[in-house]
Amino acid sequence: DAKTTQPPSMDCAEGRAANLPCNHSTISGNEYVYWYRQIHSQGPQYIIHGLKNNETNEMASLIITEDRKSSTLILPHATLRDTAVYYCIVLFSNDYKLSFGAGTTVTVRA
């Protein structure tokens, strides 16, 4: 039961912003949107999460539409080290099972 839909892959130029879309049209009011990424064979790494408001931290920004049916992760200045698989996950606050899906493979090119 896939709760999110992401494009399978995208390319981005080094130094430019990378905008990663995610559709979650069946999200419920109490579900958060989380983003994790997995670089090569490393373990997944938390990036950011949000409920309704846009969020920003040192890694990225998360823009959630007003109807919460979709969101965009923004990497403001992509570097080669940002090449990874990015996972968009929706989760209740008291849930613990991350359902990773296939994610988006982002390739940052010099």
Place this chain on the structure above:
Amino acid sequence: GAGVSQSPRYKVTKRGQDVALRCDPISGHVSLYWYRQALGQGPEFLTYFNYEAQQDKSGLPNDRFSAERPEGSISTLTIQRTEQRDSAMYRCASSANREGLSSGANVLTFGAGSRLTVL
């Protein structure tokens, strides 16, 4: 420790042998999770502990798989009578938050994983 530590990093075993994979979570983290990741796919949930209590083992594939966390810190995932289909990366994660945290910030920190190959 500073991060989630898993051992062994690589394990090659023969079909039918038992294996034990160890996870040492971040010090003080309440919750511990086991995931399994096949090549080219995202991690899949296996089981989860709060302190020493196993809260959910619904993701364990069958009764050959078991996990324990007897003192609420280090955890061991044991696979008995291994089969070739058990070959995968086994990942452990921990988080500081207990189930039911209202802030939604249940951030998992993953270890580097244990790659199991069953011949």
